[in-house]
Amino acid sequence: MTVLNRRTLIKIGGAAAALPLVGGRAFAQEKLKVGFVLIGTPDDNGWNFGHDTGRKYMLDQIGADKVETTVVTNVAEGPDSERVFRELAQQGHKLIYATSFGYGDYVHKVAKQFPDVKFEWATGNSTAPNVSLYNAKFHEGRAVLGTIAGMMTKTNTLAYIGSFPIPEVRMGINAFAIAARKVNPEVKVKVVYVDSWFDPAKEADAARALIDQGVDVITQHTDGPAALQVAEERGIVGGFGQGADMSAFAPKAHLTAIIDNWGPHYVKSVQSVLDGTWVEGSVWDGIASGEVEIGKYNEKIPADVVAAAEKVKNDIAAGTLHPFAGPIKDNAGAERVAAGDVIDDGEFWAVDWYAEGVEA
Template identity: 45%
Template sequence: MSKKLLAGVLGAAALMMGAASAQADEPAKIGFVYVSPIGDAGYTYQHDLGRKAIEEKFGDKIKVSFVESVAEGPDAERVVMNYAKSGYKAVFATSFGYMNPTLKVAKRFPKVAFEHATGYKRAANVNTYQARFYESRYLTGLVAGSMTKSNIIGYVAAFPIPEVVRGINAFTRGIRAVNDKAQVRVIWTNSWFDPGKEREAADTLIGQKADVLTMHADSPATIQAAEDAGIYAIGYNSDFAKFGPNSHLTSSVTNWAPYYVKRVGEILDGSWKGNQDTWDGLSADMVQVAPFHKDVPQSVRDQVEQAKADIIAGKLHPFAGPINDNEGKERVAGGQTMSDGDMLGFNWYVEGVVGKLPK
């Protein structure tokens, strides 16, 4: 081989090695898909705190993007597809209605890691994850049941899917543990984020004499309605105290950051595996209870803390029998506890919830 040819070969090899090295040094691209605006509090806000946690943890090893207010359905598929086509290593799809679009895209991009929040369908490159929201819901129910005077508690709810029904039932179980005269009235908005509908539902419940409100929705409208009416409210996903300084008793708070840090760490070190499901709660600090309003008596705070410790220790379960539905039928016998599978399929109200569950 001539010196000139050898020099050319070595030069080409050096260029290839340089390109490979540069590619190896490029940050891993991570994408997030949000169902509502990030805002100042709520479901999407908490996921975005998790996004910020991975940026702080991994720095220039990753490049993170997000798209907010992505409608469930075809638009979600478009956004997830764009990430996959653009060389992203992982996509976190953070809403229940993103499940099928995510699975569809995942089939076309088997080398991309997909993570879907609150769903139940998995694949070789798709994991699911959610929080045991019902544990902290039960704890905040203890507060609501202790603080109501009218014994009517209002609940502004998004969609009648098992996740939301499970939260209503756990909250009611907490209420009834301390106040068997209290009832929960539910109004459905059929939207994860619609401040106008949420406010209208909250005002309607106030008109029905509810003196404590809570919600499964992503805006502060319910808390603000309670503040304006001079009654109490309990938040969800975030600490909503700044939206109701006089009304906000506490919140059920979701902490996604540890999960995101764990999964992104696995993606970076090559140990990430698909087809996994994570369902963590108080024991993993994935759900928490926000600080209490000054009006909450110390005795109630102590009761909440004891119940929290008992749930973590396995001494207390929000869905331990006996449990009747709101039509008087026994659903869980005494000495029995609902399985995860049964809780994941909740399609009935517990005793204490007024009305029929929409089909």
């Protein structure tokens, strides 16, 4: 496995394709070369950690004798990512994972130039003949977290620290708020965006400001544990890990976590390329398939709260509960989902409003 940060990859450029020869044959030709492009680093213990854990699981299941992986870290969502995707394709990678939403335009541009290379775009919204999408129903996990938060808050003031106001993040905010208000109609959810997937200083500052406004439970759609660490320092009720168990950073404040389990998808995807059966498609799994998991509950969570959270999780898995089942009003009082109706999978991506009780 090769791990490169962006600067290293750009510096070596095409030289990386000049791999050592073994027995007169290029070593790269003996294995499927798979590239992973990360917006941060695996040691964020969140989003990037989850993808790298999935990569390792895939290697364990398929075998390092069949697959060689390259991980490129700290690739910003911008024009420079195009160079990274192109260089990976030039170096013989036949399957490339773009693990952040903002890579999309650059993935599609490079994919047109390399039609024999397969690309998979995490949380994306458009496919092409050699570009597939994969995502997880994180909003299902948010409904579990919202249930806990709504039952445990003492101030009825919750917070959601978001990265960017994109559909994926709005889904999470709304699912969290709707679930919290089902168990506690007095709850309000304050939303702050930090305009970054990973900026510990901004996340910590946002957490402090929110706590000063009376917030006592914080959740997040950013990649690191900074907000949880502030919650631990300030002694509020707590918060939730994002993408992975973050309890080591805040053992008292960490109530539970949404854990991203990308491994099974990476196994299926890589195996399909090896078998020659890969086709353009879109995968969006959740709690039922195990792609979204709920971590261990903190011992301080009361038994009735754990029971309520488990019921939400199990009912979602069974298909008897939908996080966006009506009636749902937005925060301006307009009905958005009628009783007996739900927001279907296609409608999610057009949601540009916030649910009742959300201050954003």
